[in-house]
Amino acid sequence: MDFQNVIDRNQTNSMKWDFYPDVYGAGDLWPMWVADMDFQAPKPVLDAMHEVINHGVFGYHRRPKSLFDATTSWLEHRFNWSISDEQIVFTPGVVPAISHIIQTFTKKEDGIIIQPPVYFPFYALVQNNERTLLRNPLQETKNGFTMDFEDLEEKMKEAEMMILCSPHNPIGRVWTQEELTRLAELAEKHEVLVVSDEIHADIILDGKHTPLSKAAEGKNVETMTCLAPSKTFNLASLQLSYVVFENNESKKAYEKHLQQEFVGINNPLATVAAESAYRHGEEWLEQMLEYVRANVEHVKQYVESEMPEIKVVKPEGTYLIWIDMRGLNMENKELEQWLRRDAKLALSDGPNFGKEGGGFVRMNAACPRETIEEGLRRLKEAYDRLNT
Ligand SMILES: Cc1ncc(COP(=O)(O)O)c(C=O)c1O
Numbered sequence: 001m002d003f004q005n006v007i008d009r010n011q012t013n014s015m016k017w018d019f020y021p022d023v024y025g026a027g028d029l030w031p032m033w034v035a036d037m038d039f040q041a042p043k044p045v046l047d048a049m050h051e052v053i054n055h056g057v058f059g060y061h062r063r064p065k066s067l068f069d070a071t072t073s074w075l076e077h078r079f080n081w082s083i084s085d086e087q088i089v090f091t092p093g094v095v096p097a098i099s100h101i102i103q104t105f106t107k108k109e110d111g112i113i114i115q116p117p118v119y120f121p122f123y124a125l126v127q128n129n130e131r132t133l134l135r136n137p138l139q140e141t142k143n144g145f146t147m148d149f150e151d152l153e154e155k156m157k158e159a160e161m162m163i164l165c166s167p168h169n170p171i172g173r174v175w176t177q178e179e180l181t182r183l184a185e186l187a188e189k190h191e192v193l194v195v196s197d198e199i200h201a202d203i204i205l206d207g208k209h210t211p212l213s214k215a216a217e218g219k220n221v222e223t224m225t226c227l228a229p230s231k232t233f234n235l236a237s238l239q240l241s242y243v244v245f246e247n248n249e250s251k252k253a254y255e256k257h258l259q260q261e262f263v264g265i266n267n268p269l270a271t272v273a274a275e276s277a278y279r280h281g282e283e284w285l286e287q288m289l290e291y292v293r294a295n296v297e298h299v300k301q302y303v304e305s306e307m308p309e310i311k312v313v314k315p316e317g318t319y320l321i322w323i324d325m326r327g328l329n330m331e332n333k334e335l336e337q338w339l340r341r342d343a344k345l346a347l348s349d350g351p352n353f354g355k356e357g358g359g360f361v362r363m364n365a366a367c368p369r370e371t372i373e374e375g376l377r378r379l380k381e382a383y384d385r386l387n388t
Contacts, residue, residue, distance in 0.1 A: 001284055003039055003291040006368045016364075020346045029346040032375050035169070035320060036221050038364035039288065044280035045233060048272040061268040063090055064360065070278040071242065073226075078202065080146040081211050083244055089254055092239045094199045094226045098163060101195050101224055101243070104128045104257040105250070106160050113155045113162040113192070115147065116354030119169045123354070126163075131285050134159050138171060145171045146314065149182060155247070156190035166212060167200045170322045170353050170362040172315025174207040180215035188221040196225045199241070202232035202285060205293050213246055222247055231318075232285060233277040234366075240270035240323045288366075292319045295365040295372050302376050307383045319366035323347075324348035328386070337358065343382035345375060 009017040016034035021027040029096045040046070062319035068085040075081045083315065091097035102125060113134045114122045126133045132156045139148045145168075156162070164183070175183075187194050196212035226282050228241030245251035258264075299321055300312040325335055328384045332351050339361065348364075350357030365372065 001040070001287055003288060004370070005366050006370055007038060007040060009038060024340055026340055026344075026348050029340060029344050029379055030371075030375050031346040032364045032371075033346045033348045033362075033366070035318075035344075035364060036236050036274040037288075037319065037372060038368065039234055039366065041234050042277060042281040042284035044276045045235070045273045048276040049269050052272055061266045061271065062068055063266070064269055064275075067271055067275045068204075070275045074278040075211075075244075079209060079211050079214070081214055086248070087244050087246070087251065088242050089245065089251060089258070090172065090212065090242045091226075091239065091258075092241070094197055094228055094241045094262070095125065095225050097241055097243050098122075098195055098197065100257055100263065101254065102126070102161070104133060104254050105193055105282070106131055106232065110161065111155070111159040113152070113159045115165065115168070117170060117350065117357035117360070118165050118353055119197070120352045120354075122163050130307055131161075132158075135354070137354070138168075138173075145173055147175075147179060147183065149186065152183070153190070156186055156192050158354050159190070159192050159217060161193045161195060162187065164194055164196045164212060166196050166198050167203070167209065167217050167315075167317030169200060169318050170348070170350075170357070170360075172205075172313060172320060172322055173205055174209055174316050177210045177215055180210055180212050184212065184219050184223075186219050187216075188219045189261065192221075194221065194223050196223055198225055198227050199231050200318045201227060201291065202229075203292075203319055204317045205289065205296060206314075209317065214243065222250065224250070225343070228359035229277045229281075230276045233273075233281050235270075235273050235277065238267065238270040239275050240267070265371050292365055295369060296321060298369070299363065299372060299376065301378075306380055310383070319364060320348075321363045321365050322350075323361050323363055324359065324360060330359075330374075332358050335361075338382065338386075342385065343378045345378055347369070 016031045020031045108130045109132055111132045111134045112126045113136050115136050115138055120328045136152045136155045138145045213225050216223050225244040230236040303310050303312050311324040314324040336349050349361035350360030
C-alpha cells in the first residue's frame with residue numbers, strides 16, 4: 001500500500017474535508033482535525049466489500065460466527081488476550097456502546113469518572129445521561145502526562161463507574177501494565193465499574209498495549225472493554241464496534257437493554273469489512289504504523305526546530321499529536337482565531353477536550369506526508385508573521 005498517495009476526499013461527504021466550514025466558519029482551511037485517516041482501507045477489505053456489492057442483495061443480515069472467530073483470533077494474536085465468542089456484543093460504534101453501558105449499569109446522578117483532557121464525547125455521555133461528572137485530570141510531569149492516582153482514589157469514593165481512554169486520546173499515552181494494575185486495584189477497593197475505551201488499541205507507535213481486563217485479572221473488579229476495527233483500518237463510517245464483557249450476567253443485561261432500544265448492527269458491508277480486516281489486514285496495519293511513526297517524528301523535529309515556542313507531545317499511541325502552544329502566550333480564543341484566520345488550519349482545539357487542554361491543539365498525522373507538509377507550511381508562515 002502506498003501511503004504517500006494523496007487521495008482527494010473533497011466532495012465525498014467527508015466530515016473532515018467537506019464539512020469543516022460548518023464547524024470552523026471558514027472554507028479555506030487545511031483539515032487536520034477529525035480522527036480518521038486519509039488512507040484507503042486494506043485491499044482485502046475493499047475486495048470483500050466489492051463482492052457484497054456485486055452480489056447486490058442487501059436484505060436483512062446477521063453477524064456470522066466467522067466474524068466472532070476473526071475478532072477473538074485478532075485479540076489473541078495482537079494482545080495475547082484469550083476471550084470467547086460469548087463475551088462479545090457487537091455495537092454500532094463505541095460512543096453509543098458506552099452510552100448504553102451507562103444506561104444499563106448506572107442510574108441518574110451516579111458519579112462517573114473521566115480523565116481530562118479527554119475525547120470530548122465522554123462529557124456528553126455522562127451529562128446527556130444525567131449522571132454526575134467526576135473529573136480526574138491527568139498530571140503533567142517532566143516525564144510527560146501520567147494519572148493522578150491520589151485524586152483518582154478520592155473520586156472513586158464517590159463513583160459508580162469510570163470511563164478510561166486507553167490509549168489516551170488526545171494525550172497519546174499508552175498506559176503501562178503497572179498503571180493499569182494500580183487503577184484496577186483502586187477500582188476493586190472502591191467497587192467501581194471500569195469501562196475501558198480501547199478503540200485505539202491497535203495504533204501503538206511506541207510501547208505495548210495491555211487490555212485493562214488483562215491487567216485486572218485476578219482482581220475482583222468488573223471491566224467492560226470497547227473495541228473496534230474502525231480506527232485501526234479506517235472503517236469508522238461503517239459503524240461496527242464491540243464490547244467485551246467479563247461477567248455473563250452483565251452481558252445479558254446489556255443485550256436486553258440493546259433489544260429494548262432496538263439497537264442492532266446488521267450491515268453486511270461492515271461484517272465483511274471487519275472480518276477481512278482482522279483476517280488479512282495485519283501487514284497493512286504494520287506498514288501504516290511505520291508511516292505514521294515517521295510522520296509524527298517529522299512533525300516533532302520540524303516544529304521544535306523551526307518554531308521553538310511550540311512543543312510536540314510525542315504520542316505513544318493513536319495517530320493524533322497533542323501540540324503545546326502555551327509558549328505563544330495567547331488566550332484560548334486568540335489562539336483559535338490565529339489558527340483559523342492566519343494559519344488557515346482546521347486543528348482540534350485543546351479546550352474541546354476540557355479546560356486542561358487550554359493552549360494545546362490536536363493534529364491528525366494519519367495522512368500522506370504531503371498533507372502534513374502543507375499543514376506545517378501554513379503553521380510556520382503564520383508563526384513567522386507573529387515575530388515580525
Ligand atoms: C477514544 C475514542 N473513542 C471513541 C471514538 C469514536 O468511536 P465510534 O465512532 O465507534 O463511536 C473515538 C474517535 O475518535 C475515540 O477517539
